[in-house]
Amino acid sequence: MSRTMGSPYMEWAKLHSHARFDLAGSGLPDVPLADLPVELGQLELTAPGQYGYKPLLERLAARLGISPDNVVTVPGASMANLLALDGLVEPGDEVLIEEPTYELIVSAAEHLGARIVRFPRRAETGFSLEPAAIERTLTPATRVIVITNLHNPSSALTDEATLREVQALARGVGARVLVDEVYLETLYDLRPWRTSLHLGPEFVVTNSLTKGFGFSGLRCGFVLAEPELARRLWRLNDLFGVNGAHPAERLSVVALDNLATFAVRARDLLAANRPLLHDFLERRPEFACVRPEFGTVVFPRLEGGGVDALCATLREHYETSVVPGRFFGRPDHLRIGIAAPTEQVAEGLARLGRALDERRIG
Numbered sequence: 001m002s003r004t005m006g007s008p009y010m011e012w013a014k015l016h017s018h019a020r021f022d023l024a025g026s027g028l029p030d031v032p033l034a035d036l037p038v039e040l041g042q043l044e045l046t047a048p049g050q051y052g053y054k055p056l057l058e059r060l061a062a063r064l065g066i067s068p069d070n071v072v073t074v075p076g077a078s079m080a081n082l083l084a085l086d087g088l089v090e091p092g093d094e095v096l097i098e099e100p101t102y103e104l105i106v107s108a109a110e111h112l113g114a115r116i117v118r119f120p121r122r123a124e125t126g127f128s129l130e131p132a133a134i135e136r137t138l139t140p141a142t143r144v145i146v147i148t149n150l151h152n153p154s155s156a157l158t159d160e161a162t163l164r165e166v167q168a169l170a171r172g173v174g175a176r177v178l179v180d181e182v183y184l185e186t187l188y189d190l191r192p193w194r195t196s197l198h199l200g201p202e203f204v205v206t207n208s209l210t211k212g213f214g215f216s217g218l219r220c221g222f223v224l225a226e227p228e229l230a231r232r233l234w235r236l237n238d239l240f241g242v243n244g245a246h247p248a249e250r251l252s253v254v255a256l257d258n259l260a261t262f263a264v265r266a267r268d269l270l271a272a273n274r275p276l277l278h279d280f281l282e283r284r285p286e287f288a289c290v291r292p293e294f295g296t297v298v299f300p301r302l303e304g305g306g307v308d309a310l311c312a313t314l315r316e317h318y319e320t321s322v323v324p325g326r327f328f329g330r331p332d333h334l335r336i337g338i339a340a341p342t343e344q345v346a347e348g349l350a351r352l353g354r355a356l357d358e359r360r361i362g
């Protein structure tokens with residue numbers, strides 16, 4: 001079998017997802033540079049070549065209540081997932097990945113030559129993580145169990161009690177649990193949370209400042225792991241670009257020093273947008289789903305099918321985009337994002353409603 005050399009989802013996202021009313025995105029709106037309280041004197045082009053920029057490692061660690069020795073910084077959570085998997089998996093190793101999930105995780109594992117086994121998250125339970133489904137697929141050969149928390153595409157939250165059950169399963173076969181926590185950041189102060197790294201050395205975490213805060217452009221991604229694995233990942237990262245772009249590292253420090261302000265802004269935007277989504281779902285019986293309490297996306301099933309046709313109509317005639325469920329292996333579902341500016345979300349949902357009406361008449 002030839003190696004996977006790209007991501008069908010990312011290609012679509014870059015070439016075909018853009019629209020005036022963008023409900024395809026899953027991150028908070030991009031923060032403009034002008035909103036960062038930074039002066040030119042705070043920036044520098046080059047750092048002394050070391051394993052990580054210390055002020056950035058310290059801030060990330062302090063924020064998450066862990067040690068800087070646990071942190072490996074990389075360009076975005078995308079690279080964090082690839083690096084973490086590469087550090088954990090040899091070609092042919094068995095990797096258990098939730099289904100549905102974020103497509104790039106599967107493509108990254110395929111690219112690395114992993115033997116991928118999927119375990120289901122069921123629509124009927126709101127895609128909640130069921131340890132029994134992992135138990136059924138786990139074998140002594142399993143090296144890594146991969147999940148997203150919050151779940152992409154459904155925003156289902158996995159609590160610590162459930163994570164501990166997964167930990168016990170992993171421990172039983174000597175596997176690690178890789179948790180992509182980019183959407184956990186969207187809990188803000190609405191519900192107490194901590195990174196699953198706190199639960200034990202089985203956990204390896206990936207995250208970034210992209211989704212919860214709108215700092216996609218900083219590419220401030222990171223892997224969290226027990227120190228020995230973190231050291232191994234730093235060495236492996238020497239093969240992937242050696243160092244971060246230092247101006248971005250400096251700007252990430254400024255972003256982290258002011259993160260509380262951006263978190264309030266983000267939390268308030270989602271608080272304004274969520275009722276619009278709930279109201280919309282209330283009025284659209286063709287969409288079946290459990291409504292998420294947190295997060296930036298929802299993943300309903302479209303009764304009667306025709307998701308791809310709906311998405312095409314929506315984009316061609318209504319300047320609106322959502323993500324077709326086929327990118328998550330569920331062609332009868334679609335992902336709707338609610339993190340865009342409120343006027344865009346309101347108008348995008350109205351247009352989605354009109355496209356659904358047209359489909360009913362047509």
Ligand SMILES: Cc1ncc(COP(=O)(O)O)c(C=O)c1O
Pocket residue numbers: 026075076077078079102148152180182207208209210211216219220221
């Ligand atoms: C689960 C998940 N992980 C990682 C990423 C990528 O994040 P980043 O922009 O930090 O690379 C995404 C983006 O959609 C995502 O959904």
